[in-house]
Amino acid sequence: MIEVRGITKTYKTGDVLFEALKGIDFSIKDGEFVAIMGPSGSGKSTLMHILGALDNPTSGTYFLDGKNVSTLSDDELADIRKDKIGFVFQSFNLLPRTTVLRNVMLPLVYSGIDAGEREAKARKSLLLAGLDEGHFHNLSNQLSGGQIQRVAIARALVNEPSLILADEPTGNLDSKTSEIVLGTFQRLNKELGRTIVLITHEQDIAEHADRILFIKDGKLIEDRTTHLKRIVNQK
Amino acid sequence: MKTSDILHETYSSLSANKARSGLTMLGIIIGIASVIAMTAIGQGAQSSIESSIQSIGSNLIIVAPGAQRGPGFQVSAGRGSAKSLKISDANAIASDVASVKAVAPEVTGRYQVTALGTNTNTEVSGVTSTYGDVRNVQAEEGSFITDQNVESASKIAVIGPSARDDLFGAGTDPIGQTIRIKQQDFKIVGMTKAKGGSGFSNQDDIIFIPITTAERFLSGDQYVTTISVSAQDSNSTTQVQNDITSLLLNLHHISDPTQADFSTFNQADIIATASSITGTLTILLAAIAGISLIVGGIGIMNMMLTTVTERTREIGLRKAIGAKKKDINKQFLVEAITLTFSGGFVGVVLGLLISFLMTYFGILETTVSLSSIILAFCVSAGIGIIFGYYPAKRAANLNPIDALRYE
Known part of the structure; x- marks a missing residue:
């Protein structure tokens, strides 16, 4: 459950103040698949950083699972990210020259899960993300873009977070692979009831979600359910 | 983050860059090995010179004639030439x-x-x-x-x-x-x-x-x-x-x-002079070796700084998935210390080997002192901590957002 109330974010560069977010309110219920859409410079990245507990808002409150995240210290934010949030990035950010399994196990290292249990959990979430077992011991740089992004999704899932935050996850992929990755998100949302927030600047990508929040110039200008949801048929 | 995990991370990141880790360690290896070998050579030279002076005789005083002087204008035929x-x-x-x-x-x-x-x-x-x-x-x-x-x-x-x-x-x-x-x-x-x-x-x-x-x-x-x-x-x-x-x-x-018309020499004076010369020699050799040790340490800092820059995105990712400052700090510090420690260990072995070979082939009877080994090892550990601290702190203080965006 996400509740955002009156969030603002102001950056200061020298003497120049820049208001990236000018008071945003919305809430997202558990199990929703929401796209946050806006052109570049609209403030959607800033919003994503706040939702992802990477940054504190200048004012306003952000409740994640009933906990006020907006005023926490660096280390407390790290704990929130560890326990409640799974990130999927545009540039994948896998560890190079490291096996798929170890990449997926990485979040478990920081959450203090016993080494024995890690591999089983990693395998489970890799299968959920739709990667063949044959690739589990490949090095991350031996995979295709679509496979890499599934590994990244598996890594986001492995800690069973309350929220999966995908920042332009298809930005570096071709349209066919993008469809597959978006299909993976839809399946995780529908079959496992995962809450997913997808950040994108493309309308047709956003239309894969159930609900779209339009951000422009730091303000929420529209909040609507998707008129015509694009559904990817999974084999 | 558990200790075993830190060691595992260290192992995998060092072995991912074997050539670079090896070259970085080489600096420390050469530094430590030369400190040990050089002091062993110096002390070996000292005891060999002392024992060869001792072999002339023990508690010896030598009385030799003075210089021969002619009358009037003094032409000296040199010390020991007079018949006196x-x-x-x-x-x-x-x-x-x-x-x-x-x-x-x-x-x-x-x-x-x-x-x-x-x-x-x-x-x-x-x-x-x-x-x-x-x-x-x-x-x-x-x-x-x-x-x-x-x-x-x-x-x-x-x-x-x-x-x-x-x-x-x-x-x-x-x-x-x-x-x-x-x-x-x-x-x-x-x-x-x-x-x-x-x-x-x-x-x-x-x-x-x-x-x-x-x-x-x-x-x-x-x-x-x-x-x-x-x-x-x-x-x-x-x-x-x-x-x-x-x-x-x-x-x-x-x-x-x-x-x-005569002069006297005391063997103790000769030994003292020789000892002070070889002592200076030992210090000189150790100083040269020490410089290479410091250069090796700077090599470690250089590599760690490069590593931090190169792995900025990785650090950003680790932070995004929940790593705290102290986790990142520990990881990079342990990496630097591991490099210097393993380099130090290999260096000690190499230094002992050089000293042994010098003795074995009869070039010089070397004397390896335990204190030089302990000193060299402590210095290498210290270098790891000092030169690893700054890069590790830099890594830990990276902002995750900037680190993730870093190109």
């Missing part, structure tokens, strides 16, 4: 100076020595029976010069091993052979134990004959070349040296000590 010491001086030292163990006067000269079909130019030393005790010379075969030989001025000789090699060939038995020095035949009755050359002179290229024989047939006068005196113990050498000086000044009727 006599056997009577040696006898006076033996009877009048306290704490003297033995006195050995000596008449030395270089002569062409011939044997059957061979000849060599070597030092011929006329000595008394006490010479062996004072100057640490023993007969290996046969006997050394005896009092009887000196009394009767017999034409017998005791030959050094190197002179034997030159005249009769290595490994031959010279005893009973005859050699000719200055048209006189000498019968060889003994050979001395090898003492080895000490770089400056070969102590084995020598022939000993009775001092009386040398005076009568070779030098033709009553003067001696040097008087070697051995004191009772090392504490009395200075006292004995002073007593000899005042006794001889008195005997030679010289009132001004600066005008003395």
